[in-house]
Amino acid sequence: MLEPTYYKDLVTQAQVKRDIELKSNTILKELSFEDSRGPQASPIDIAQDLKALMQDLKAVNDHITVDNSDIESATNDYNKLAFALSEELPWPLETISVIPQGSASTKTLIRSPDNSKFDIDAVCSVSLPQDELDDPMAFYKKVGGALNKWNPDAKKRCWKVDFDNRHYYIEFTPSTPLSRILQLNSENTFLRPNRYKDSALAVVDTPTQKWKASNPEGFSSWVSDQASKPLLTILREESNRASYDGENIAPVPEQEVELSDTLRVAIRLLKRHRDMSVRRNLIERDSKPISIIIVTLLTQCYEGLVNNGASYTHPIELLIDLVELMPYMIEDRSGQLWVANPTVEGENFAEKWNTDTSLKTSFDTWCKLLRDDLQQILSAVNETARSKKIREAFGCTAASTPTPPGSSGLAPKKPTKTHKSPAKSGLA
Amino acid sequence: MNDLNQLLHEYKVTLDEQASSSDLLCYRLKLPQFPSGRLIKGAWLEIPRGFPDSEVARIRVPAEYTLEIPHVEKGGYLCIDGDPGSANGHTSCERVERLLDAFYSSFLEPWFRSELDNNFIKEAQNYWAIYCAERRNKFQAISRVFTTDNRNSSPKLYTSKLIDIRRDVIAGEGTSLRAGYIRSIGNGFKQTNVTTAEIPIAYPFTPENWPKNLADIERFISAKLCLKDSRKFLQSLKNNGRKIHRLVIFRAPSCSFGYLLPGGPPTIIKQDHSTKSYPNSSLCPLQVERLDVNWTTGRDQHREIEVRQTKHVLVVGSGALGSPTIEQLAKSGVGRLTILDPDILSTANIGRHTLGADSIGRSKAKELASDISKRWPSCHADGLNITVEEWINKNSLREVNLVLDLTGEPDVRHSIDQERKKNGVSLLIAWMEPFVAAAHACILPKGAPWKVDENDRLASLESVEWPSEIMMNEPACSSSFQSYTTTAAQYAVALTSEAALDLLDEKETTPIVRHWVRGQKYLDKCHSGLQLKPWAQEASEFDGVLIEKEYV
Numbered sequence: 001m002l003e004p005t006y007y008k009d010l011v012t013q014a015q016v017k018r019d020i021e022l023k024s025n026t027i028l029k030e031l032s033f034e035d036s037r038g039p040q041a042s043p044i045d046i047a048q049d050l051k052a053l054m055q056d057l058k059a060v061n062d063h064i065t066v067d068n069s070d071i072e073s074a075t076n077d078y079n080k081l082a083f084a085l086s087e088e089l090p091w092p093l094e095t096i097s098v099i100p101q102g103s104a105s106t107k108t109l110i111r112s113p114d115n116s117k118f119d120i121d122a123v124c125s126v127s128l129p130q131d132e133l134d135d136p137m138a139f140y141k142k143v144g145g146a147l148n149k150w151n152p153d154a155k156k157r158c159w160k161v162d163f164d165n166r167h168y169y170i171e172f173t174p175s176t177p178l179s180r181i182l183q184l185n186s187e188n189t190f191l192r193p194n195r196y197k198d199s200a201l202a203v204v205d206t207p208t209q210k211w212k213a214s215n216p217e218g219f220s221s222w223v224s225d226q227a228s229k230p231l232l233t234i235l236r237e238e239s240n241r242a243s244y245d246g247e248n249i250a251p252v253p254e255q256e257v258e259l260s261d262t263l264r265v266a267i268r269l270l271k272r273h274r275d276m277s278v279r280r281n282l283i284e285r286d287s288k289p290i291s292i293i294i295v296t297l298l299t300q301c302y303e304g305l306v307n308n309g310a311s312y313t314h315p316i317e318l319l320i321d322l323v324e325l326m327p328y329m330i331e332d333r334s335g336q337l338w339v340a341n342p343t344v345e346g347e348n349f350a351e352k353w354n355t356d357t358s359l360k361t362s363f364d365t366w367c368k369l370l371r372d373d374l375q376q377i378l379s380a381v382n383e384t385a386r387s388k389k390i391r392e393a394f395g396c397t398a399a400s401t402p403t404p405p406g407s408s409g410l411a412p413k414k415p416t417k418t419h420k421s422p423a424k425s426g427l428a
Numbered sequence: 429m430n431d432l433n434q435l436l437h438e439y440k441v442t443l444d445e446q447a448s449s450s451d452l453l454c455y456r457l458k459l460p461q462f463p464s465g466r467l468i469k470g471a472w473l474e475i476p477r478g479f480p481d482s483e484v485a486r487i488r489v490p491a492e493y494t495l496e497i498p499h500v501e502k503g504g505y506l507c508i509d510g511d512p513g514s515a516n517g518h519t520s521c522e523r524v525e526r527l528l529d530a531f532y533s534s535f536l537e538p539w540f541r542s543e544l545d546n547n548f549i550k551e552a553q554n555y556w557a558i559y560c561a562e563r564r565n566k567f568q569a570i571s572r573v574f575t576t577d578n579r580n581s582s583p584k585l586y587t588s589k590l591i592d593i594r595r596d597v598i599a600g601e602g603t604s605l606r607a608g609y610i611r612s613i614g615n616g617f618k619q620t621n622v623t624t625a626e627i628p629i630a631y632p633f634t635p636e637n638w639p640k641n642l643a644d645i646e647r648f649i650s651a652k653l654c655l656k657d658s659r660k661f662l663q664s665l666k667n668n669g670r671k672i673h674r675l676v677i678f679r680a681p682s683c684s685f686g687y688l689l690p691g692g693p694p695t696i697i698k699q700d701h702s703t704k705s706y707p708n709s710s711l712c713p714l715q716v717e718r719l720d721v722n723w724t725t726g727r728d729q730h731r732e733i734e735v736r737q738t739k740h741v742l743v744v745g746s747g748a749l750g751s752p753t754i755e756q757l758a759k760s761g762v763g764r765l766t767i768l769d770p771d772i773l774s775t776a777n778i779g780r781h782t783l784g785a786d787s788i789g790r791s792k793a794k795e796l797a798s799d800i801s802k803r804w805p806s807c808h809a810d811g812l813n814i815t816v817e818e819w820i821n822k823n824s825l826r827e828v829n830l831v832l833d834l835t836g837e838p839d840v841r842h843s844i845d846q847e848r849k850k851n852g853v854s855l856l857i858a859w860m861e862p863f864v865a866a867a868h869a870c871i872l873p874k875g876a877p878w879k880v881d882e883n884d885r886l887a888s889l890e891s892v893e894w895p896s897e898i899m900m901n902e903p904a905c906s907s908s909f910q911s912y913t914t915t916a917a918q919y920a921v922a923l924t925s926e927a928a929l930d931l932l933d934e935k936e937t938t939p940i941v942r943h944w945v946r947g948q949k950y951l952d953k954c955h956s957g958l959q960l961k962p963w964a965q966e967a968s969e970f971d972g973v974l975i976e977k978e979y980v
């Protein structure tokens with residue numbers, strides 16, 4: 001059902017819906033910069049504008065990248081914990097694997113607007129002996145026990161390890177290969193054969209105390225596989241397939257992403273725009289579109305465009321098409337809204353939308369905000385106005401510059417003594 | 429001043445003659461190379477002529493950075509803890525050094541490290557005030573907005589009242605609190621309707637993201653209001669543009685932001701013999717202040733106030749103890765007060781009473797109730813010029829949560845105690861001894877009677893044996909009074925008010941009596957030969973002591 005041709009059809013339908021709904025009012029027409037330069041705009045002018053726009057978007061993309069030092073520190077902690085899991089768990093080493101999942105594994109991790117902690121998600125997969133498959137909770141507790149030294153918090157399906165004075169926390173999801181579970185006592189239906197079935201897992205759903213099908217590694221692979229397919233003519237000859245090294249502990253991928261990696265950039269920029277829309281009070285924190293939906297819609301759109309033989313000469317052009325088509329990639333299956341997990345048959349990421357209308361309203365509001373912002377960016381009268389609008393929409397402030405440690409800082413002179421603030425008023 | 433020159437030299441500042449004047453010396457500060465996007469074009473140390481005696485040194489950057497960089501206020505002046513002024517005993521040199529140190533270490537370096545970037549949100553209200561002041565014009569139709577409702581979790585559309593002369597809007601749905609404030613602040617001035625959209629927001633706005641034009645506002649209206657309300661509000665922009673003002677209030681948990689939309693009726697200004705009309709043509713940012721009781725009464729620190737708003741207290745006696753206690757209850761968030769007192773305010777009362785000369789010859793209870801309701805609209809007060817017995821004949825204690833007997837009269841205590849047998853209601857009996865040498869608050873929760881074995885125990889609870897000459901008789905009148913000062917009475921007011929609130933908040937559930945007893949030194953100052961009773965002797969060596977005992 002969710003094989004490659006599926007998205008080809010889905011994206012074709014999305015294009016038809018978009019064209020009917022938006023008529024000529026697409027953002028793409030702004031790309032010619034007719035409003036600002038008049039109908040006589042030369043290709044050179046347009047190329048210069050696109051170059052300036054690329055620089056601004058690159059600045060945003062750099063700004064939202066999590067600091068390298070934090071990634072290094074998170075990687076060290078992750079490795080320590082992953083090693084402890086391998087050591088402490090009472091099963092043979094070759095049956096245990098710890099693999100990053102979520103945004104860290106799809107290289108779409110971004111900084112939050114208020115610099116709150118980011119999370120590194122990982123699965124701790126153990127190929128459990130047959131006789132231990134009947135008791136998922138016992139397995140869940142053993143994984144928590146192996147992390148005891150770090151006082152983990154039990155969450156719905158994972159263990160959360162938080163650290164003082166760090167900008168992140170790490171979550172480990174105990175799991176076993178789905179193929180191990182022959183009579184799966186799961187809420188989900190079984191996986192039908194699909195491209196990523198080999199990496200399918202069963203995770204412990206603690207509220208029901210049952211196994212639940214999941215496929216984080218397959219999902220990451222799907223995003224990586226699609227992202228590596230070139231839609232830009234300039235990249236057609238290149239191929240940057242990501243691959244895992246096959247060790248039992250997979251590293252946390254580096255988080256720097258170039259603009260030519262358009263799918264990932266689109267995911268990162270849209271997640272940031274979503275976060276900023278919350279921060280700017282335009283959508284609610286509790287009903288904001290969840291990342292997995294954004295990632296899925298964009299990736300299936302991307303895959304559909306690839307399979308449709310689409311081709312773009314400029315990343316901006318592709319970025320706009322992704323943004324415009326995204327809302328139309330939601331499926332209607334017998335009156336139910338669907339954003340299907342391509343790696344777990346029967347899992348609908350938008351399931352809650354069908355019972356809580358505020359979630360879909362929030363998604364629609366956000367899509368409109370995003371379109372409006374992009375339209376305004378592209379129709380800005382000059383480069384300065386455009387940069388300003390981009391900074392506003394994506395919450396991009398200037399970069400920070402550390403003052404050299406151990407020096408007297410920026411002042412020409414060190415103060416002769418430490419000055420204390422005077423006592424404040426308010427006593428009467 | 430040589431030391432100061434030496435310091436300025438060490439900080440590499442140079443006199444900027446162009447910016448300086450006869451009143452002010454301006455020194456250009458040495459600035460480092462700025463990273464991209466963090467440029468500050470210049471900074472000056474300003475030393476005014478009155479420094480160091482009457483004025484302080486300040487640091488200024490170009491005014492264009494106001495609302496662009498945190499901590500830059502009107503005129504480009506930095507709001508950092510700098511020169512502490514002459515009162516703290518520092519030398520001129522120390523003061524300037526402190527200022528320069530603060531500039532580099534608390535402003536410039538954090539700015540480089542991007543640590544100031546989130547500071548707008550921390551002091552959002554301050555920056556909003558700067559923005560409103562910047563955009564203010566003297567003809568704007570609304571100058572201030574007051575909200576009377578608690579912050580809601582969802583947006584709402586309603587009609588507010590604009591008090592024309594004051595140009596204040598009292599916003600809120602049609603609650604009695606809003607009506608109270610309209611009466612109180614409106615004070616008979618003409619009022620007009622204002623269509624108001626109140627939109628809750630999770631984060632305070634900052635200069636980077638607060639709405640700056642009508643399109644931004646419309647975006648919020650479309651995103652936040654339901655389709656019907658959003659259409660209604662935006663439609664009114666087009667249809668009745670000239671007939672009614674439209675106001676948007678964004679409410680974050682810690683502060684609110686108001687906007688008067690353009691297109692409403694013009695502002696009419698009458699000057700001498702002419703009347704001028706000023707169109708309301710631009711988007712006008714407005715400061716918003718809260719009048720909900722959680723804020724006015726407790727600054728959001730006392731959640732019990734919401735419960736007190738639902739309580740009804742019957743106060744019998746509104747004299748020197750009653751009137752200030754009643755004020756305390758109103759200020760503490762009590763929602764409803766019924767005040768009974770058959771007395772008229774006399775000239776001898778106004779030195780002890782909260783009412784003044786303008787109420788002489790009028791009913792104490794009625795005047796006080798009207799005064800309370802006007803001053804604290806969160807408290808609805810009724811005053812009746814009758815005795816408690818008359819009130820009991822026509823009313824029941826069923827709807828009352830607490831009775832305060834502040835008369836000191838045995839008949840009053842008796843009547844209330846009898847009536848309490850029919851309806852379980854808490855009672856506080858409080859009274860003062862002469863000179864307020866002692867005050868007592870007998871706390872009687874529901875079901876606990878005043879009279880034990882039919883005895884009135886008031887005299888036995890007193891702390892001093894009083895000689896008969898202490899009670900003074902009024903000339904040509906059979907009534908008597910005690911001698912005391914209003915200052916000494918404030919201890920009794922505090923004792924009584926605290927006990928009343930404890931009963932109302934159900935913090936006391938068993939009968940107790942609290943005594944405020946002054947020591948021997950105070951007694952001696954008041955009258956010679958006064959002695960504390962043996963049970964109160966423990967207060968003797970102190971200025972005053974609070975004693976709590978079971979009431980059995």
